[in-house]
Amino acid sequence: MPDAVGVIExxxxxxxxxxxxxxxxxxxxxxxxFDIAEKGNFYVVVRGPVSEVKPSVAAGLAAAMNTFGTEVISHYIVPNPPENVVAVLPIEYTEDVEEYRS
Incomplete structure (x- = not known):
C-alpha cells in the first residue's frame, strides 16, 4: 500500500x-x-498509509490549536509521493525510526 506524508508546522x-x-x-x-524552521517555527513529518495519515494530521492540528500560545502556520498531506521526492527530501524511513513503524 502506498504511503502518504503529513506535515504540520x-x-x-x-x-x-x-x-x-x-x-x-x-x-x-x-x-x-522533526526540525526547527525559522523564527521559532517547528515542524513534524509523519508517514504511513493514506488512510492513516489523514486522521493523524487532523488530530495533530486539533491538539496544536488547543495548546495555549500556539499558532499553526502550515499543514499539508501528500498522498503517494513519487520516489524522486522521497529520495531527495528528508522523509524516508531511516534505521532510527524503523522500530516504530506499524
Missing amino acids: TLGFPGILAAADAMVKAARVTIVY
Whole structure:
C-alpha cells in the first residue's frame, strides 16, 4: 500500500509537541522527521498509509490549536509521493525510526 506524508508546522515548541503526540496516538503513522524552521517555527513529518495519515494530521492540528500560545502556520498531506521526492527530501524511513513503524 502506498504511503502518504503529513506535515504540520507551528509557531512554538509546545504546539508541535502536542501535535506529534496526538498524531502517533490517533493513527498508525511514524514520525520520520522533526526540525526547527525559522523564527521559532517547528515542524513534524509523519508517514504511513493514506488512510492513516489523514486522521493523524487532523488530530495533530486539533491538539496544536488547543495548546495555549500556539499558532499553526502550515499543514499539508501528500498522498503517494513519487520516489524522486522521497529520495531527495528528508522523509524516508531511516534505521532510527524503523522500530516504530506499524
